[in-house]
Amino acid sequence: MKKYQQLARQIIGQITLGAWLPGDKLPSLREQVTLSGMSFMTVSHAYQTLESQGVIVARPQSGYYVASRPAGRATVAPVKVMRDEAVDINTYIYDMLQASCDASVVPFGSAFPDPRLFPLQQLNRSLVTVSKTATAMSVIENLPPGNEALRHAIARRYARHGMQVSPDEIVITAGALEALNLSLQAVTEPGDWVIVENPCFYGALQALERLRLKALSIATDPQHGIDLAALGQVLNDYPVKACWLMTNGQNPLGVTLSPEKKRQLVELLQQHNVTLIEDDVYSELYYGREPPLPARAYDERGITLHCSSFSKCLVAGFRIGWVAAGKHARRIQQLQLMSTLSTSSPMQLALADYLATKRYDSHLRKLRRTLAERKQQIWQELHQHLPAQVKLHHSEHGYFFWIELPEYMDANLLSEQAIAHKISIAPGKMFTTGGGWHNYFRLNASWALGERERQAVVTLADLIHDQIKA
Amino acid sequence: MKKYQQLARQIIGQITLGAWLPGDKLPSLREQVTLSGMSFMTVSHAYQTLESQGVIVARPQSGYYVASRPAGRATVAPVKVMRDEAVDINTYIYDMLQASCDASVVPFGSAFPDPRLFPLQQLNRSLVTVSKTATAMSVIENLPPGNEALRHAIARRYARHGMQVSPDEIVITAGALEALNLSLQAVTEPGDWVIVENPCFYGALQALERLRLKALSIATDPQHGIDLAALGQVLNDYPVKACWLMTNGQNPLGVTLSPEKKRQLVELLQQHNVTLIEDDVYSELYYGREPPLPARAYDERGITLHCSSFSKCLVAGFRIGWVAAGKHARRIQQLQLMSTLSTSSPMQLALADYLATKRYDSHLRKLRRTLAERKQQIWQELHQHLPAQVKLHHSEHGYFFWIELPEYMDANLLSEQAIAHKISIAPGKMFTTGGGWHNYFRLNASWALGERERQAVVTLADLIHDQIKA
Numbered sequence A, B: 001m002k003k004y005q006q007l008a009r010q011i012i013g014q015i016t017l018g019a020w021l022p023g024d025k026l027p028s029l030r031e032q033v034t035l036s037g038m039s040f041m042t043v044s045h046a047y048q049t050l051e052s053q054g055v056i057v058a059r060p061q062s063g064y065y066v067a068s069r070p071a072g073r074a075t076v077a078p079v080k081v082m083r084d085e086a087v088d089i090n091t092y093i094y095d096m097l098q099a100s101c102d103a104s105v106v107p108f109g110s111a112f113p114d115p116r117l118f119p120l121q122q123l124n125r126s127l128v129t130v131s132k133t134a135t136a137m138s139v140i141e142n143l144p145p146g147n148e149a150l151r152h153a154i155a156r157r158y159a160r161h162g163m164q165v166s167p168d169e170i171v172i173t174a175g176a177l178e179a180l181n182l183s184l185q186a187v188t189e190p191g192d193w194v195i196v197e198n199p200c201f202y203g204a205l206q207a208l209e210r211l212r213l214k215a216l217s218i219a220t221d222p223q224h225g226i227d228l229a230a231l232g233q234v235l236n237d238y239p240v241k242a243c244w245l246m247t248n249g250q251n252p253l254g255v256t257l258s259p260e261k262k263r264q265l266v267e268l269l270q271q272h273n274v275t276l277i278e279d280d281v282y283s284e285l286y287y288g289r290e291p292p293l294p295a296r297a298y299d300e301r302g303i304t305l306h307c308s309s310f311s312k313c314l315v316a317g318f319r320i321g322w323v324a325a326g327k328h329a330r331r332i333q334q335l336q337l338m339s340t341l342s343t344s345s346p347m348q349l350a351l352a353d354y355l356a357t358k359r360y361d362s363h364l365r366k367l368r369r370t371l372a373e374r375k376q377q378i379w380q381e382l383h384q385h386l387p388a389q390v391k392l393h394h395s396e397h398g399y400f401f402w403i404e405l406p407e408y409m410d411a412n413l414l415s416e417q418a419i420a421h422k423i424s425i426a427p428g429k430m431f432t433t434g435g436g437w438h439n440y441f442r443l444n445a446s447w448a449l450g451e452r453e454r455q456a457v458v459t460l461a462d463l464i465h466d467q468i469k470a
Helices: A003-016 A029-036 A040-052 A090-100 A120-133 A148-160 A175-187 A202-210 A228-237 A259-271 A326-337 A345-356 A360-385 A411-420 A451-469 B003-016 B029-036 B040-052 B090-100 B120-133 B148-160 B175-187 B202-210 B228-237 B259-271 B326-337 B345-356 B360-385 B411-420 B451-469
Strands: A056-059 A063-066 A081-084 A170-173 A193-198 A214-221 A240-245 A275-279 A304-309 A321-324 A391-393 A400-404 A440-444 B056-059 B063-066 B081-084 B170-173 B193-198 B214-221 B240-245 B275-279 B304-309 B321-324 B391-393 B400-404 B440-444
Touching: A003 A040, A029 A040, A040 A056, A040 A063, A090 B326, A120 A345, A120 B120, A148 A170, A148 A321, A148 A345, A170 A175, A170 A326, A175 A202, A175 A240, A175 A275, A175 A304, A175 A321, A175 A326, A193 A202, A193 A228, A202 A214, A214 A228, A228 A240, A228 A259, A259 A275, A304 A326, A326 B090, A345 B345, A360 A391, A360 A400, A360 A451, A411 A440, A411 A451, B003 B040, B029 B040, B040 B056, B040 B063, B120 B345, B148 B170, B148 B321, B148 B345, B170 B175, B170 B326, B175 B202, B175 B240, B175 B275, B175 B304, B175 B321, B175 B326, B193 B202, B193 B228, B202 B214, B214 B228, B228 B240, B228 B259, B259 B275, B304 B326, B360 B391, B360 B400, B360 B451, B411 B440, B411 B451
Parallel strands: A193 A214, A193 A240, A240 A275, A275 A304, B193 B214, B193 B240, B240 B275, B275 B304
Antiparallel strands: A056 A063, A081 A214, A170 A321, A304 A321, A391 A400, A400 A440, B056 B063, B081 B214, B170 B321, B304 B321, B391 B400, B400 B440
């Protein structure tokens, strides 16, 4: 990212966080040169960019001001929507992921649950079965849309939730990530506007960058999820092609939308004929009595491509996910045939075999119980050691905590310090294109609280204490 | 594809095949309306398109003429280069692939060798070993760039051919197809010009379409391979970013470039600083005494991304390939992390285990022997039944025949008729964007010549006889 872009992002971030409100006068060009240490050219370029994006306005003889919202949005403050015409998050994410892969690091920054919670032995038994039953011709039988028994097993799981999903509309993919990428590609052209949440799963931002799409980020709250009023305004203002979001256990916030809100979301998107790409990889990791349904369950007009996988709840390494793609199923298969051809045949067969053993549900019950316990234990540990100024956002879904530091603090700096102590966290910067959430981070609480994890919490708390004192 | 584009392609195809030579007068707009049955608007649009591409020229008061080649190309006839600004081959390929997947069809159109030639039992033994040794944490160890033992085993195979490829520059991918796609994406931006062969592997054309790249197709000959003179001219005339080609056992022609020609190719691309994306999936399937080296072996400046896989010579269903990506290795990993995350962990481990058994080379020797025998048998059968007007292009590599029907015949029609008789072939149309090769098809000769295959050859010959009589 160029320097002027960095500065522009920084200012958008400040506006998002409410540091600058609509109508506020921004520092003059010369003041900004002093503040940022950047050249006059760079600062001027950044301001021009923000002006061309409608984020700020220049008033002759006076200076630059934060743009006021259009009439309909006047009551919505601070900024609920951010637009980003060239998403660029990739290198940063890559570096963070690489750091998390080191086995000597306590992986509080990881997106995956502790793989020791997965039924390795039973899955291995299925692998052995496959090694005995697969024939030379299995390859052809498992080309897109994928293994038939596996697609049927997935369709039956939808049916148990009262949803009608035909095996014929299911395409097996390399994890949910390929499903989401193919879905996005199937319904957009480069340059199209796509709605994402803010903050959101970084995979969505990377997909937008890769496919050269433009992002509209909608404010999303740890308690209530996406801001439907802001969403409605954006749908009125922009020719949006698709909306990529998570309705259950949103990453990184953990929030699950209420049934009523899911219904409203679907209605809103239907009104504007916008495709919903629903990332539902955490759906099985609920702790309430009833499993939450996806938005797809409320969609009778077929605007939803519902993407999920087994990677977060059964086995990460198999790389098996799917999309229930409705009328887009054929296009998705075409796109898959020309990018990865298909997912591996033994992995599909092994999963089909495992699902046929009917042990999946008892595994899931055990997994939910263990994750809930671990989340509680780590919460207590964090609560005990973290300074009172730190806020732990808690959700009834998944295994993430969204942790809010005092506004003046920098989670990115904390992340760098933590890595030096062999602890990873996932700073807010990973989940946005706009430079906001600088004082937030995501913490993976799926790990057993051993001595190593306990010490990591203490170290993390010490680092935060140090920043507070400083 | 729109009608005017169809017509434009058709005319380019006719020029390529020499039906119209440089300087020839084309049918007038009104004549073309009668000939094509299309509207005046459509015909006019097609001619304008061809004119803007420099394929034809308008002479006032006279009509449209096939453009003469620039001075340097004057001796080169017919057209050695085709340009295509919006590649669209996808739906046709998809339909062809779907047709080939039916187990009741004799798969002469398939791209894969008979999977019964693969060491299923030994691979299954490796799967069982993996099921005993894989740990919960294997997933993390096999994230991009991929399993270390597997990358080392691949690097050692390069070393045995005297090539220096570090395990650190190897990225494990979902077959060669993902390797090729990621490579292309790593070095191009939408709208860039990319060189492909004509005819070429349809996956290249699909990748160009998907990434919105523009194609320059260089004439490629069953005996001598790519036309280096035409390639040199294109490199002079266009700001080319990459060249995607096959140096060994080219698909569909089967041609392998001589060492001298590979050296010249690399020099030419180096002079113009153009990246070579080398698709080398058939490299192990040679029948000469010495294994042919890839172009990469002649590249000391690091312009080559060398892509290959185990899918054509060991196991198709595992979906494991790789790219030796040199300085692009990090970018490739980034692109993979945001599209499919990684290949499946058990598949990587099983292959690493199989390669450690040191049975791969004896399998390859046996595979080459069997394929050579089968190719010979099917050649005899074809030779016996096909009319004398049909030409069988033979190569010393791989398991394809490139079959040339008389010029007035239509391999596409033959393909439709053959499918009705439960026989697939791969018509020339699959391997070009320009509408040429209408009277060619590719035949997969890796199958054991049983009664079913013998009958299929007879039926195919009958269908050809019928077209000849008609």
